[in-house]
Amino acid sequence: MKKKIKVLISACLLGDNVKYSGGNNLTPELVTLLEKYEVKTIKICPECFGGLEIPRVPSEILGDKVFSKDGKDITEEFLKGAEKSYIISKKNKIDFAILKERSPSCGSSFIYDGSFSGKVIQGKGFTARKLSKENIIIFSEENLEEIEKYLEKLSK
Template identity: 40%
Template sequence: MEKLVVSACLLGCNCRYDGKNCHVEGIEKLAENFVLIPVCPEQMGGLSTPRIPAERIGDKVINREGADVTAQYQKGAQMALQIAKINDVKCALFKSKSPSCGKGIIYDGTFTGALKEGNGVTASIFEENGIEVYSDEQICDFIHKSVDKSDL
C-alpha cells in the first residue's frame, strides 16, 4: 500500500502552536488506501506545545516575540524528510498556511493573518526532494484521486 505523510494536526493531534488541532472530518478514510505517516515538524524540531506562533520572514522563521526559530524549523523539516525517505514516500498532505507545512500560500510575517505566496519550510524541502505536496485546501481533489468522495 502506498504511504502518505500527513500533517499530524489534520489527523486530530493537538500539536498546533495553541495546543489544538485542525482535524479534517473524513480524513481517516485515506487510511483505506494509504499507510498514513503523521509528522509535526515543529514538535520534531524541538519546539514545545503550546508554543509562541512564528511566521516566515525572508529566509528566516521568527516568532511573535522576535526570537529566531529558523534552526528548529529546519531541523524538524529534515527529520520529517528523513522519515519520508525511509518510507519511500512520494506524496504528502500538509496543513495550509503554516510556516512549516504550508503549500503555495503562507502567513506573511506580519502576524496580522495576512497571507503571501510561498511554502512553509517543510513543504519547501519536500518539494526540493521530489515529493509532491498537497495542502488540506486541496483535500477534496486529493481524496477524489484516492478514494470515492461519496464515502466521506
C-alpha cells in the same frame, strides 16, 4: 497483492494536539478519504521534531527566516524539523504528502506574511520547501478533490 499507499501527513490534520496553541486541525473529510483508500499514514510535526514545545508562541516566516511572535529567530528549529520530516519520508518510501496549509512548516501554497496580522501570501513553509526540492508531491487539506484523484490513480 496491491501495494499499500503511504502518505506523509501533518499530525494536526489527524487530530493530534500539536498545534502552536496546543490544539489540532482535525479534518474529518480527509480522514474519511484516507480510510476509503486504506492509506497508511505517517504522521509528522516538523515543529515538534525541531524541538519546539506545545503550546508555543506562534511563528511566521519573514524573508528566509522564521520568527516567533515575541521576536525570537527560530529558523534553526524549522530547518531541523524539515530535515527530520524529509528523512522520515524517505525511510517510509511515501507516495506523497498532505501538509497543513498556511503553516510556517507545512504550508504548500500559502503562508502568513510575517507581520502576525493574519495576512496570507503565496509561499511555502520550510518543510514543504524541503520536500518539494526533493520532488515529493504535496497536497494540502484544502485540496480534497485533487487528493482523491491522485489516490484513485495510485490505487489502480
